[in-house]
Amino acid sequence: MTTTTRHTLVLGGRGKTGRRVAQRLTAMGQPTRIGSRAGQPPFDWEDASTWAPVLDGADAVYISYYPDVAAPGAVEIVGAFARLAVSRDVPRLVLLSGRGEAAAEQAEQAVRESGAALTVVRSTWFAQNFSEDYMLDDVLRGEVVLPASDTPEPFVDADDIADVAVAALTDDRHVREVYELTGPRPLTFAEAVAEIAHATGRDVRYVPVSIEEYTTAAIAQGVPGEVVELLAYLFGEVLDGRNSHVTDGVSRALGRAPKDFADYARDAAASGAWDVPVGTGVDR
Numbered sequence: 001m002t003t004t005t006r007h008t009l010v011l012g013g014r015g016k017t018g019r020r021v022a023q024r025l026t027a028m029g030q031p032t033r034i035g036s037r038a039g040q041p042p043f044d045w046e047d048a049s050t051w052a053p054v055l056d057g058a059d060a061v062y063i064s065y066y067p068d069v070a071a072p073g074a075v076e077i078v079g080a081f082a083r084l085a086v087s088r089d090v091p092r093l094v095l096l097s098g099r100g101e102a103a104a105e106q107a108e109q110a111v112r113e114s115g116a117a118l119t120v121v122r123s124t125w126f127a128q129n130f131s132e133d134y135m136l137d138d139v140l141r142g143e144v145v146l147p148a149s150d151t152p153e154p155f156v157d158a159d160d161i162a163d164v165a166v167a168a169l170t171d172d173r174h175v176r177e178v179y180e181l182t183g184p185r186p187l188t189f190a191e192a193v194a195e196i197a198h199a200t201g202r203d204v205r206y207v208p209v210s211i212e213e214y215t216t217a218a219i220a221q222g223v224p225g226e227v228v229e230l231l232a233y234l235f236g237e238v239l240d241g242r243n244s245h246v247t248d249g250v251s252r253a254l255g256r257a258p259k260d261f262a263d264y265a266r267d268a269a270a271s272g273a274w275d276v277p278v279g280t281g282v283d284r
């Protein structure tokens with residue numbers, strides 16, 4: 001008789017949260033498969049024929065959808081994936097969702113309606129957007145140009161998101177929970193950038209622009225139209241103060257406080273995330 005060790009499937013397992021989830025599971029000795037277009041077998045949200053092979057042998061799935069769970073089409077795609085997972089006897093799903101976004105909540109509902117044993121990890125803006133995503137280049141240049149006004153946002157650390165996701169993937173007590181995750185204090189983007197300047201010892205400034213200036217510049221730089229639309233939605237609609245208050249999601253899930261942005265900035269600076277690459281001409 002052959003026995004197969006069942007694994008946890010981590011979609012987006014090379015991304016900001018998925019990478020951290022996969023690292024934690026592996027460190028716990030939990031067999032883990034990364035869902036990636038470069039995986040073997042490959043996984044591609046845009047090609048539904050790749051979904052069943054990665055589900056083979058899985059007992060739980062971390063779902064981080066790309067590009068964004070609030071993007072057009074996400075509800076249908078994530079819902080179809082969840083129905084396939086449940087039909088293949090993989091009902092244990094942990095969905096990374098977005099806070100204060102009606103479209104993201106529709107995606108959560110589509111997954112719920114599949115009959116999945118679901119935990120929703122509904123996150124606010126990641127701190128790591130400054131060090132691992134679209135704000136990184138601006139930080140390196142010393143000017144973070146955004147249409148973010150002075151609305152405070154309690155940025156959450158991706159390490160906290162991963163800790164909650166791993167708890168949910170490995171402990172059934174989290175089934176049916178919706179964890180709304182924030183950091184411990186709201187900061188405006190100007191204050192967040194000032195924390196980064198302090199941690200790096202470099203001159204990094206926040207430069208506010210209008211949504212129109214921002215989208216026009218992004219289009220001129222060749223940012224794809226759907227990404228520009230998404231950023232306009234996130235900055236123009238979602239960042240209206242609805243998400244400014246802190247929540248208890250991290251402590252409810254983990255029994256400890258979330259990480260503060262100043263600690264994130266200190267750790268990211270120490271890791272070299274904001275070291276300016278030699279020869280780029282942006283060394284300050």
Ligand SMILES: NC(=O)c1ccc[n+]([C@@H]2O[C@H](COP(=O)([O-])OP(=O)(O)OC[C@H]3O[C@@H](n4cnc5c(N)ncnc54)[C@H](OP(=O)(O)O)[C@@H]3O)[C@@H](O)[C@H]2O)c1
Pocket residue numbers: 012013014015016017018035036037038043044045046064065066067068069070096097098099123124125126129
């Ligand atoms: N950023 C925020 O502040 C924020 C806040 C709340 C919620 N969220 C949600 O977080 C989710 C993204 O999670 P994340 O930031 O951890 O991920 P991420 O860093 O954006 O990366 C996810 C991975 O997606 C993969 N990918 C790209 N195109 C793909 C495709 N066609 N099929 C399959 N995989 C593809 C890439 O991996 P490969 O190259 O290996 O395929 C990439 O490593 C989104 O759904 C978003 O709504 C984000």
